[in-house]
Amino acid sequence: MNDISQETIRYPASRILDVAKALSGDVRVRILEALGDKPMSVSQLAETLGVAQPTISINVQTLEQVNLISSTQGANREKICAVTCRSIHLDLPSKLGDGLHQTEEIHMPIGMFSRCSIQPSCGMAGKDGGIIGSQDDPRVFYMPERVDASLLWFADSGYVEYYFANPLPPGVELDEIRISAEVCSEAPAFREDWASDITLTINDLHVGTWTCPSDFGNRKGKLTPERWKSGTEYGMLTEWSISEQGSKINGIASSPTTISSLQLAFNEPIRVRFEIREDALNRRGLNLFGSGFGDYSQDIILSFVRRSVLGT
Known part of the structure:
Protein backbone atom coordinates (compact mmCIF):
# COMPACT_ATOMS: atom_id res chain seq x y z
CA MET A 1 0.00 0.00 0.00
CA ASN A 2 1.00 3.60 -0.51
CA ASP A 3 2.69 5.19 2.53
CA ILE A 4 0.83 8.51 2.67
CA SER A 5 2.91 11.18 4.42
CA GLN A 6 -0.19 13.10 5.59
CA GLU A 7 -3.95 12.75 5.33
CA THR A 8 -4.72 16.32 4.22
CA ILE A 9 -2.63 19.11 2.71
CA ARG A 10 -3.88 22.63 3.40
CA TYR A 11 -3.14 25.28 0.77
CA PRO A 12 -3.38 29.03 1.39
CA ALA A 13 -5.44 31.19 -0.96
CA SER A 14 -2.27 32.31 -2.73
CA ARG A 15 -1.80 28.75 -4.08
CA ILE A 16 -5.32 28.14 -5.39
CA LEU A 17 -4.37 28.86 -9.00
CA ASP A 18 -1.27 26.65 -8.80
CA VAL A 19 -3.25 23.70 -7.44
CA ALA A 20 -6.13 24.27 -9.86
CA LYS A 21 -3.76 24.28 -12.84
CA ALA A 22 -2.03 21.12 -11.60
CA LEU A 23 -5.37 19.30 -11.35
CA SER A 24 -6.80 20.65 -14.61
CA GLY A 25 -5.09 18.08 -16.85
CA ASP A 26 -6.63 14.68 -17.53
CA VAL A 27 -3.23 12.95 -17.56
CA ARG A 28 -2.34 14.37 -14.15
CA VAL A 29 -5.61 13.18 -12.63
CA ARG A 30 -4.99 9.72 -14.09
CA ILE A 31 -1.50 9.71 -12.58
CA LEU A 32 -2.99 10.37 -9.15
CA GLU A 33 -5.46 7.55 -9.72
CA ALA A 34 -2.67 5.14 -10.66
CA LEU A 35 -0.67 6.07 -7.58
CA GLY A 36 -3.62 5.70 -5.25
CA ASP A 37 -2.66 2.24 -3.97
CA LYS A 38 1.11 2.07 -4.38
CA PRO A 39 4.17 4.00 -5.59
CA MET A 40 5.14 3.50 -9.22
CA SER A 41 8.08 4.38 -11.42
CA VAL A 42 7.72 6.76 -14.34
CA SER A 43 8.06 3.86 -16.77
CA GLN A 44 5.38 1.90 -14.91
CA LEU A 45 3.06 4.89 -15.06
CA ALA A 46 3.66 5.22 -18.78
CA GLU A 47 2.84 1.55 -19.34
CA THR A 48 -0.22 1.59 -17.06
CA LEU A 49 -1.71 4.73 -18.57
CA GLY A 50 -0.64 4.12 -22.15
CA VAL A 51 1.08 7.52 -22.33
CA ALA A 52 4.57 8.30 -23.60
CA GLN A 53 7.21 8.44 -20.87
CA PRO A 54 8.31 12.06 -21.59
CA THR A 55 4.67 13.14 -21.19
CA ILE A 56 4.44 11.33 -17.85
CA SER A 57 7.66 13.00 -16.68
CA ILE A 58 6.40 16.50 -17.51
CA ASN A 59 3.07 15.93 -15.75
CA VAL A 60 4.74 14.38 -12.70
CA GLN A 61 6.87 17.52 -12.38
CA THR A 62 3.73 19.67 -12.40
CA LEU A 63 2.22 17.62 -9.57
CA GLU A 64 5.51 17.73 -7.65
CA GLN A 65 5.51 21.53 -7.82
CA VAL A 66 2.33 21.64 -5.70
CA ASN A 67 3.46 18.79 -3.42
CA LEU A 68 0.75 16.35 -4.53
CA ILE A 69 3.43 13.86 -5.55
CA SER A 70 6.82 13.10 -4.00
CA SER A 71 9.61 11.25 -5.77
CA THR A 72 12.55 9.13 -4.72
CA GLN A 73 15.30 7.39 -6.62
CA GLY A 74 14.84 3.67 -6.97
CA ALA A 75 16.94 0.88 -8.39
CA ASN A 76 18.82 1.72 -11.58
CA ARG A 77 18.36 5.44 -10.76
CA GLU A 78 14.70 5.20 -11.77
CA LYS A 79 12.31 7.83 -10.43
CA ILE A 80 9.69 6.37 -8.06
CA CYS A 81 6.54 8.46 -7.53
CA ALA A 82 4.02 8.42 -4.68
CA VAL A 83 1.06 10.55 -3.68
CA THR A 84 1.54 12.65 -0.55
CA CYS A 85 -2.01 12.91 0.83
CA ARG A 86 -5.57 11.62 0.62
CA SER A 87 -7.31 14.99 0.40
CA ILE A 88 -6.60 18.70 0.06
CA HIS A 89 -8.03 21.77 1.79
CA LEU A 90 -8.11 25.09 -0.08
CA ASP A 91 -8.45 28.35 1.84
CA LEU A 92 -10.62 30.69 -0.20
CA PRO A 93 -9.50 34.34 -0.44
CA SER A 94 -11.20 36.64 2.06
CA LYS A 95 -9.74 40.03 1.10
CA LEU A 96 -8.24 41.83 -1.89
CA GLY A 97 -5.01 40.23 -3.03
CA ASP A 98 -5.34 37.02 -0.98
CA GLY A 99 -5.28 34.91 -4.13
CA LEU A 100 -1.93 36.30 -5.26
CA HIS A 101 1.57 35.12 -4.51
CA GLN A 102 3.84 37.28 -2.38
Whole structure:
Protein backbone atom coordinates (compact mmCIF):
# COMPACT_ATOMS: atom_id res chain seq x y z
CA MET A 1 0.00 0.00 0.00
CA ASN A 2 1.00 3.60 -0.51
CA ASP A 3 2.69 5.19 2.53
CA ILE A 4 0.83 8.51 2.67
CA SER A 5 2.91 11.18 4.42
CA GLN A 6 -0.19 13.10 5.59
CA GLU A 7 -3.95 12.75 5.33
CA THR A 8 -4.72 16.32 4.22
CA ILE A 9 -2.63 19.11 2.71
CA ARG A 10 -3.88 22.63 3.40
CA TYR A 11 -3.14 25.28 0.77
CA PRO A 12 -3.38 29.03 1.39
CA ALA A 13 -5.44 31.19 -0.96
CA SER A 14 -2.27 32.31 -2.73
CA ARG A 15 -1.80 28.75 -4.08
CA ILE A 16 -5.32 28.14 -5.39
CA LEU A 17 -4.37 28.86 -9.00
CA ASP A 18 -1.27 26.65 -8.80
CA VAL A 19 -3.25 23.70 -7.44
CA ALA A 20 -6.13 24.27 -9.86
CA LYS A 21 -3.76 24.28 -12.84
CA ALA A 22 -2.03 21.12 -11.60
CA LEU A 23 -5.37 19.30 -11.35
CA SER A 24 -6.80 20.65 -14.61
CA GLY A 25 -5.09 18.08 -16.85
CA ASP A 26 -6.63 14.68 -17.53
CA VAL A 27 -3.23 12.95 -17.56
CA ARG A 28 -2.34 14.37 -14.15
CA VAL A 29 -5.61 13.18 -12.63
CA ARG A 30 -4.99 9.72 -14.09
CA ILE A 31 -1.50 9.71 -12.58
CA LEU A 32 -2.99 10.37 -9.15
CA GLU A 33 -5.46 7.55 -9.72
CA ALA A 34 -2.67 5.14 -10.66
CA LEU A 35 -0.67 6.07 -7.58
CA GLY A 36 -3.62 5.70 -5.25
CA ASP A 37 -2.66 2.24 -3.97
CA LYS A 38 1.11 2.07 -4.38
CA PRO A 39 4.17 4.00 -5.59
CA MET A 40 5.14 3.50 -9.22
CA SER A 41 8.08 4.38 -11.42
CA VAL A 42 7.72 6.76 -14.34
CA SER A 43 8.06 3.86 -16.77
CA GLN A 44 5.38 1.90 -14.91
CA LEU A 45 3.06 4.89 -15.06
CA ALA A 46 3.66 5.22 -18.78
CA GLU A 47 2.84 1.55 -19.34
CA THR A 48 -0.22 1.59 -17.06
CA LEU A 49 -1.71 4.73 -18.57
CA GLY A 50 -0.64 4.12 -22.15
CA VAL A 51 1.08 7.52 -22.33
CA ALA A 52 4.57 8.30 -23.60
CA GLN A 53 7.21 8.44 -20.87
CA PRO A 54 8.31 12.06 -21.59
CA THR A 55 4.67 13.14 -21.19
CA ILE A 56 4.44 11.33 -17.85
CA SER A 57 7.66 13.00 -16.68
CA ILE A 58 6.40 16.50 -17.51
CA ASN A 59 3.07 15.93 -15.75
CA VAL A 60 4.74 14.38 -12.70
CA GLN A 61 6.87 17.52 -12.38
CA THR A 62 3.73 19.67 -12.40
CA LEU A 63 2.22 17.62 -9.57
CA GLU A 64 5.51 17.73 -7.65
CA GLN A 65 5.51 21.53 -7.82
CA VAL A 66 2.33 21.64 -5.70
CA ASN A 67 3.46 18.79 -3.42
CA LEU A 68 0.75 16.35 -4.53
CA ILE A 69 3.43 13.86 -5.55
CA SER A 70 6.82 13.10 -4.00
CA SER A 71 9.61 11.25 -5.77
CA THR A 72 12.55 9.13 -4.72
CA GLN A 73 15.30 7.39 -6.62
CA GLY A 74 14.84 3.67 -6.97
CA ALA A 75 16.94 0.88 -8.39
CA ASN A 76 18.82 1.72 -11.58
CA ARG A 77 18.36 5.44 -10.76
CA GLU A 78 14.70 5.20 -11.77
CA LYS A 79 12.31 7.83 -10.43
CA ILE A 80 9.69 6.37 -8.06
CA CYS A 81 6.54 8.46 -7.53
CA ALA A 82 4.02 8.42 -4.68
CA VAL A 83 1.06 10.55 -3.68
CA THR A 84 1.54 12.65 -0.55
CA CYS A 85 -2.01 12.91 0.83
CA ARG A 86 -5.57 11.62 0.62
CA SER A 87 -7.31 14.99 0.40
CA ILE A 88 -6.60 18.70 0.06
CA HIS A 89 -8.03 21.77 1.79
CA LEU A 90 -8.11 25.09 -0.08
CA ASP A 91 -8.45 28.35 1.84
CA LEU A 92 -10.62 30.69 -0.20
CA PRO A 93 -9.50 34.34 -0.44
CA SER A 94 -11.20 36.64 2.06
CA LYS A 95 -9.74 40.03 1.10
CA LEU A 96 -8.24 41.83 -1.89
CA GLY A 97 -5.01 40.23 -3.03
CA ASP A 98 -5.34 37.02 -0.98
CA GLY A 99 -5.28 34.91 -4.13
CA LEU A 100 -1.93 36.30 -5.26
CA HIS A 101 1.57 35.12 -4.51
CA GLN A 102 3.84 37.28 -2.38
CA THR A 103 5.80 37.92 -5.57
CA GLU A 104 4.08 37.86 -8.95
CA GLU A 105 6.43 37.52 -11.93
CA ILE A 106 6.04 38.16 -15.64
CA HIS A 107 8.68 36.62 -17.92
CA MET A 108 9.04 38.55 -21.18
CA PRO A 109 10.90 37.01 -24.16
CA ILE A 110 13.44 39.54 -25.39
CA GLY A 111 11.98 39.54 -28.91
CA MET A 112 8.54 40.64 -27.68
CA PHE A 113 9.34 44.37 -27.52
CA SER A 114 6.62 46.80 -28.55
CA ARG A 115 8.78 49.71 -29.70
CA CYS A 116 12.40 50.17 -30.67
CA SER A 117 14.90 52.60 -32.15
CA ILE A 118 17.76 50.70 -33.78
CA GLN A 119 20.62 51.60 -36.11
CA PRO A 120 23.38 49.34 -37.49
CA SER A 121 25.34 47.54 -36.39
CA CYS A 122 22.55 45.40 -34.99
CA GLY A 123 20.96 42.01 -35.16
CA MET A 124 19.25 39.06 -33.53
CA ALA A 125 19.98 35.38 -33.02
CA GLY A 126 17.74 32.44 -32.19
CA LYS A 127 18.21 29.72 -29.58
CA ASP A 128 20.18 27.62 -32.06
CA GLY A 129 22.70 30.42 -32.53
CA GLY A 130 21.57 31.20 -36.07
CA ILE A 131 21.15 34.80 -37.23
CA ILE A 132 17.53 35.91 -37.64
CA GLY A 133 17.11 37.69 -40.97
CA SER A 134 20.10 39.73 -42.08
CA GLN A 135 22.75 41.09 -39.76
CA ASP A 136 23.05 44.90 -39.53
CA ASP A 137 19.59 45.36 -41.04
CA PRO A 138 17.24 47.27 -38.65
CA ARG A 139 14.23 45.86 -40.50
CA VAL A 140 14.83 42.57 -38.67
CA PHE A 141 13.50 44.26 -35.51
CA TYR A 142 10.07 44.54 -37.19
CA MET A 143 9.92 41.01 -38.59
CA PRO A 144 7.57 38.47 -36.90
CA GLU A 145 10.54 36.11 -36.47
CA ARG A 146 11.88 38.50 -33.81
CA VAL A 147 9.67 36.76 -31.21
CA ASP A 148 12.07 33.78 -31.37
CA ALA A 149 15.15 35.85 -30.52
CA SER A 150 17.41 34.72 -27.68
CA LEU A 151 19.96 37.47 -28.27
CA LEU A 152 19.57 40.97 -29.65
CA TRP A 153 22.13 43.71 -30.00
CA PHE A 154 22.69 47.20 -31.34
CA ALA A 155 25.69 49.52 -31.34
CA ASP A 156 25.96 53.16 -30.31
CA SER A 157 22.61 54.53 -29.04
CA GLY A 158 19.07 53.18 -29.27
CA TYR A 159 16.41 51.36 -27.25
CA VAL A 160 13.98 48.46 -27.01
CA GLU A 161 10.75 48.99 -25.06
CA TYR A 162 8.46 46.30 -23.63
CA TYR A 163 4.80 46.58 -22.61
CA PHE A 164 4.00 44.50 -19.53
CA ALA A 165 0.53 43.82 -18.20
CA ASN A 166 -0.18 44.82 -14.61
CA PRO A 167 -1.17 41.55 -12.88
CA LEU A 168 -2.38 43.17 -9.66
CA PRO A 169 -5.97 44.35 -9.12
CA PRO A 170 -6.67 47.92 -8.00
CA GLY A 171 -6.07 48.48 -4.31
CA VAL A 172 -3.24 45.98 -3.86
CA GLU A 173 -0.25 47.87 -2.50
CA LEU A 174 3.28 47.10 -3.60
CA ASP A 175 6.43 47.00 -1.54
CA GLU A 176 8.74 46.77 -4.54
CA ILE A 177 9.01 46.30 -8.29
CA ARG A 178 12.06 44.56 -9.75
CA ILE A 179 13.32 44.18 -13.31
CA SER A 180 16.13 41.76 -14.01
CA ALA A 181 17.89 40.98 -17.28
CA GLU A 182 21.24 39.73 -18.55
CA VAL A 183 22.94 42.55 -20.45
CA CYS A 184 26.30 43.80 -21.64
CA SER A 185 27.89 46.36 -23.99
CA GLU A 186 28.18 45.88 -27.76
CA ALA A 187 31.49 46.11 -29.64
CA PRO A 188 32.65 44.68 -32.98
CA ALA A 189 33.30 41.01 -32.12
CA PHE A 190 33.87 41.64 -28.39
CA ARG A 191 36.00 43.90 -26.19
CA GLU A 192 36.73 43.60 -22.50
CA ASP A 193 37.44 47.35 -22.12
CA TRP A 194 34.18 48.57 -23.66
CA ALA A 195 31.98 50.31 -21.10
CA SER A 196 28.39 51.25 -21.97
CA ASP A 197 25.80 53.19 -19.96
CA ILE A 198 22.60 51.13 -19.95
CA THR A 199 19.56 53.09 -18.79
CA LEU A 200 16.26 51.62 -17.67
CA THR A 201 13.06 53.67 -17.59
CA ILE A 202 9.53 52.70 -16.56
CA ASN A 203 6.64 54.76 -17.92
CA ASP A 204 9.24 57.29 -19.13
CA LEU A 205 10.68 57.79 -15.63
CA HIS A 206 14.39 57.23 -15.03
CA VAL A 207 15.00 54.21 -12.79
CA GLY A 208 18.76 54.06 -13.13
CA THR A 209 21.77 53.91 -15.42
CA TRP A 210 24.19 51.04 -14.99
CA THR A 211 27.62 51.16 -16.59
CA CYS A 212 28.48 47.74 -17.95
CA PRO A 213 32.27 47.39 -18.08
CA SER A 214 32.55 45.11 -21.09
CA ASP A 215 31.24 43.26 -24.10
CA PHE A 216 32.03 39.80 -22.74
CA GLY A 217 33.47 37.23 -25.11
CA ASN A 218 36.57 35.85 -23.38
CA ARG A 219 34.87 32.48 -22.78
CA LYS A 220 31.83 30.54 -23.96
CA GLY A 221 28.55 31.51 -22.33
CA LYS A 222 27.13 28.71 -20.20
CA LEU A 223 24.00 28.52 -22.37
CA THR A 224 25.30 30.03 -25.62
CA PRO A 225 24.93 27.58 -28.54
CA GLU A 226 28.09 26.13 -30.06
CA ARG A 227 26.92 27.38 -33.44
CA TRP A 228 27.30 30.98 -32.27
CA LYS A 229 30.74 32.29 -33.33
CA SER A 230 30.17 36.04 -33.45
CA GLY A 231 32.02 37.31 -30.39
CA THR A 232 29.65 38.26 -27.57
CA GLU A 233 29.08 35.24 -25.31
CA TYR A 234 27.48 36.32 -22.04
CA GLY A 235 26.42 39.32 -19.96
CA MET A 236 25.87 40.29 -16.35
CA LEU A 237 22.57 39.66 -14.57
CA THR A 238 21.46 43.13 -13.52
CA GLU A 239 18.50 44.13 -11.34
CA TRP A 240 16.74 47.47 -11.19
CA SER A 241 14.32 47.86 -8.25
CA ILE A 242 11.81 50.53 -7.24
CA SER A 243 10.22 51.06 -3.84
CA GLU A 244 8.69 54.03 -2.01
CA GLN A 245 12.22 54.92 -0.87
CA GLY A 246 13.48 55.31 -4.44
CA SER A 247 15.22 53.20 -7.07
CA LYS A 248 18.29 50.97 -6.93
CA ILE A 249 20.56 49.05 -9.28
CA ASN A 250 21.90 45.83 -7.80
CA GLY A 251 21.05 47.18 -4.34
CA ILE A 252 22.75 50.58 -4.81
CA ALA A 253 20.67 53.80 -4.92
CA SER A 254 20.27 55.06 -8.48
CA SER A 255 17.39 57.58 -8.70
CA PRO A 256 14.57 59.17 -6.67
CA THR A 257 11.87 57.45 -8.77
CA THR A 258 9.34 55.72 -6.48
CA ILE A 259 6.52 53.25 -7.05
CA SER A 260 3.94 56.00 -6.50
CA SER A 261 5.55 58.20 -9.16
CA LEU A 262 5.15 55.44 -11.76
CA GLN A 263 1.35 55.93 -11.55
CA LEU A 264 0.62 52.31 -12.29
CA ALA A 265 -2.92 51.56 -13.47
CA PHE A 266 -4.63 48.18 -13.64
CA ASN A 267 -5.80 48.67 -17.24
CA GLU A 268 -2.66 50.37 -18.59
CA PRO A 269 0.56 48.70 -19.75
CA ILE A 270 3.78 49.13 -17.81
CA ARG A 271 6.37 50.43 -20.30
CA VAL A 272 9.89 49.18 -19.59
CA ARG A 273 12.68 50.55 -21.77
CA PHE A 274 16.33 49.46 -22.05
CA GLU A 275 18.22 52.31 -23.65
CA ILE A 276 21.62 53.69 -24.56
CA ARG A 277 20.96 57.41 -24.61
CA GLU A 278 22.42 59.71 -27.22
CA ASP A 279 23.94 61.89 -24.48
CA ALA A 280 25.45 58.93 -22.57
CA LEU A 281 29.08 59.31 -21.57
CA ASN A 282 29.67 55.68 -22.61
CA ARG A 283 27.53 55.26 -25.72
CA ARG A 284 28.62 51.79 -26.70
CA GLY A 285 25.55 49.76 -27.46
CA LEU A 286 23.67 46.92 -25.82
CA ASN A 287 23.44 43.13 -25.89
CA LEU A 288 20.27 41.72 -24.32
CA PHE A 289 20.20 37.98 -23.60
CA GLY A 290 17.22 35.62 -23.48
CA SER A 291 16.83 32.22 -21.85
CA GLY A 292 18.83 30.36 -24.51
CA PHE A 293 21.96 32.52 -24.50
CA GLY A 294 24.56 33.75 -22.04
CA ASP A 295 24.99 32.57 -18.46
CA TYR A 296 21.43 32.78 -17.08
CA SER A 297 18.39 30.79 -18.12
CA GLN A 298 15.91 33.64 -18.07
CA ASP A 299 14.29 36.26 -20.23
CA ILE A 300 13.41 39.70 -18.85
CA ILE A 301 11.64 39.29 -15.51
CA LEU A 302 9.35 41.93 -14.04
CA SER A 303 8.49 41.13 -10.40
CA PHE A 304 5.79 42.65 -8.19
CA VAL A 305 6.30 42.26 -4.43
CA ARG A 306 3.12 42.81 -2.42
CA ARG A 307 3.30 45.01 0.65
CA SER A 308 0.33 43.36 2.37
CA VAL A 309 2.00 39.93 2.37
CA LEU A 310 5.37 41.22 3.53
CA GLY A 311 3.70 42.93 6.45
CA THR A 312 2.13 39.75 7.82
